Amino acid sequence: QKEVEQDPGPLSVPEGAIVSLNCTYSNSAFQYFMWYRQYSRKGPELLMYTYSSGNKEDGRFTAQVDKSSKYISLFIRDSQPSDSATYLCAMSYGTGTASKLTFGTGTRLQVTL
Amino acid sequence: NAGVTQTPKFQVLKTGQSMTLQCAQDMNHNSMYWYRQDPGMGLRLIYYSASEGTTDKGEVPNGYNVSRLNKREFSLRLESAAPSQTSVYFCASSPTDEKLFFGSGTQLSVL
Numbered sequence: 001q002k003e004v005e006q007d008p009g010p011l012s013v014p015e016g017a018i019v020s021l022n023c024t025y026s027n028s029a030f031q032y033f034m035w036y037r038q039y040s041r042k043g044p045e046l047l048m049y050t051y052s053s054g055n056k057e058d059g060r061f062t063a064q065v066d067k068s069s070k071y072i073s074l075f076i077r078d079s080q081p082s083d084s085a086t087y088l089c090a091m092s093y094g095t096g097t098a099s100k101l102t103f104g105t106g107t108r109l110q111v112t113l
Numbered sequence: 114n115a116g117v118t119q120t121p122k123f124q125v126l127k128t129g130q131s132m133t134l135q136c137a138q139d140m141n142h143n144s145m146y147w148y149r150q151d152p153g154m155g156l157r158l159i160y161y162s163a164s165e166g167t168t169d170k171g172e173v174p175n176g177y178n179v180s181r182l183n184k185r186e187f188s189l190r191l192e193s194a195a196p197s198q199t200s201v202y203f204c205a206s207s208p209t210d211e212k213l214f215f216g217s218g219t220q221l222s223v224l
Contacts, residue, residue: 008153032211043117043203043215044156088156090211097144097163098211099171105155 003027006089006104015113019076023089023104026070030091030102033065035074038086038106047087048074051094079111115139119204119216126194126223134189134219136204142214144207145187146171147179149200150218156203162187194223 006023013019021035032051036044048063050056056063062075072091076083089104117138126132138145146161158171162181176198178190187206191198199222205213 034211036213041218041220043205043217044213045215046212049212092211094211096210097161098146098205098207098213099144099158099161099163099169101158101211101213103156105153 001026002105004089004091004102004104007107008105010108010110012110012112013079015079015081015111017079017111019074019079019083019109019111021074021076021087021089021107021109023072023091024070025072025091025102027091027102028067028070029093031094032092033063033072034090034092034101035061035063036088036090036103038088040085044088076109079109081111081113084109084111117204117206117214117216119202119219121219122217123220124222126191126221128195128223130194131190131192132194133191134202134204134221135186136188136216137186138204138206138214139185140206140208140214141184142206142208143184144209145181146205146207146213147177147187147189148203148205149173149198150203151200159189159202196223199223 035048038044064073086106147159160179204216
């Protein structure tokens with residue numbers, strides 16, 4: 001069993017829909033949780049960065065962490081075709097270095113007109 | 114701002130050939146990383162350098178070597194390429210935490 005599980009998709013939604021992307025994990029020591037967005041043939045870019053449990057909002061994006069269930073989510077409101085990408089979750093113990101970062105395999109999202 | 118720059122973008126090698134992937138960052142970050150990304154496997158850390166003058170193995174270091182040339186540059190060398198090293202390679206840098214800034218990647222095919 002992988003430490004971080006993520007449904008690979010693809011997930012196809014119409015423009016304007018609310019999208020929910022999720023990751024589950026098994027290691028309760030994870031403290032920092034991230035979401036990266038990766039466009040085709042590009043490197044990942046950091047989208048959201050959260051510590052411990054709770055919600056964090058940034059524009060149309062909301063990151064949610066439920067440590068009791070070992071479950072994190074990324075919600076995208078009013079989805080746009082430009083949101084079509086692969087979304088990677090990542091998490092760490094908070095060592096101050098990315099050398100211990102664990103990534104999910106990514107969920108491919110397609111937003112259609 | 115250029116951020117993290119990787120060269121080359123594409124490369125085809127024959128089994129046994131060697132090559133070096135170059136990476137440079139202009140954000141004055143201390144730490145630099147090399148990852149490979151394979152379908153269904155996600156991003157896996159090959160080597161990293163926490164600061165200038167230090168390098169450490171990541172999850173999948175076999176078959177690779179690295180050099181932290183200075184604070185800006187971190188290269189990855191394949192001494193004798195194998196088909197199993199066909200992958201997309203990403204260089205990344207970070208300041209003093211887990212936030213990574215990635216380059217645009219090198220698509221490598223080993224025949």
